[in-house]
Amino acid sequence: MADPYLIGDAMTGGYGGADILHDCTISVERGEIAVIVGPNGAGKSTAMKAVFGMLQLRKGMVRLDGTDITGLSPQARVRAGMGFVPQTGNIFPGMTVEENLEMGAFIRDDDISDTREQVFDLFPILRDKRAQAAGELSGGQRQQVAVGRALMTKPKVLMLDEPTAGVSPIVMDELFDRIIEVARTGIPILMVEQNARQALEIADKGFVMVQGRNRYTDTGKALLADPEVRKSFLGG
Template sequence: MADPFLIGDEMTGGYGAADILHGCTVAVEKGEIAVIVGPNGAGKSTAMKAVFGMLALRGGGVRLNGEDITALTPQARVAKGMAFVPQTNNIFASMTVEENLEMGAFLRRDDIAATIEEVYHLFPILREKRRQAAGELSGGQRQQVAVGRALMTRPSVLMLDEPTAGVSPIVMDELFDRIIEVARTGISILMVEQNARQALEIADKGYVLVQGRNAYTDTGKALLADPEVRRTFLGG
């Protein structure tokens, strides 16, 4: 069987001597949304960092479009088409919105104007605020800047670590709608999300991690319908 478009396969690793991930596998197909959920301390963000190359693996590997990229640095993975939006410190606060977007295209040598237009089409509020310092924006708007900046690399994979952390339910729904739009353009989305129920509603694939291991893996709909998953992880 062919690999999924992106797979972190049987990943084992952590920080220092202690392993946080124990044979954990997460994957996403082209143009699909895969969501990693689970309790605090389950290794969700660690799994994302491992896939992006921010964590040395002691076992397992990462493959993108059939190529083994386990040994590549995060910068080299960006050049291969991966983009990562961390949960915090993900914008240049003193720069304008538009300058943030331009910074996202630092690897490109072509005209970026059309991509900036695409980001403004996706997030119309950013066009309105393009001359404003990004640090002055609301939390939800800052997240839009962070996602927009990542999209400036024209990635094939967009990785989001807790994209709706600290935003209101209305802003969360709007961000999820935009994430669905991004996936429809053919970009694969792998994200960690604390709002598990809402995230699984938009997910093609869901991974429930517990203590760095895969506890449940299925479609988002199947996980939402699983009574054990609902009782243990989704509050009934």
């Protein structure tokens, strides 16, 4: 069988001596939304960072479109087509919205204006606030800037670490709608999300992690319907 478009396969590793991930596998196919959920401290963000090359693996490998990229730095992975939006520190607050987007295109030497217009079409509020300092925006708008900046690299796959952290339920729904729109353009999306129920509702595939291991892997719909998953991770 062919590999998924992006896969962190049987990953084991951590920071320093102790392993946080134990034989953990996460993946996403083209045009798919895959979400990683689980309790606090389960290793969700660590798994995401491992796939992006911010964590050295003791065992396992990462493959992008069939190519082993385990040895690549995060910078090299961006050039290979991976867009990554960390949970915090994901914008330049003193720069304008437009300057933030331009910073996202740092690896490109072609005309970026079409991509910038696509980002403004996806997030119309950013067009209105293009000259405003990103640090003056609301939490939800800053997240839109962060996602937009990642899209400026024209990524082949987009990784989002807790994209709705700290935003209101209304803003969360809006961000999820935009994430669905991005996936519809064919870009695979892999994201870690604390709002497990809402994330699984939009997910093609879900991974429930516990203590650095895969506990459940299935479609978003199947995980929402699973009594064990509902009871243990979704509040009944």
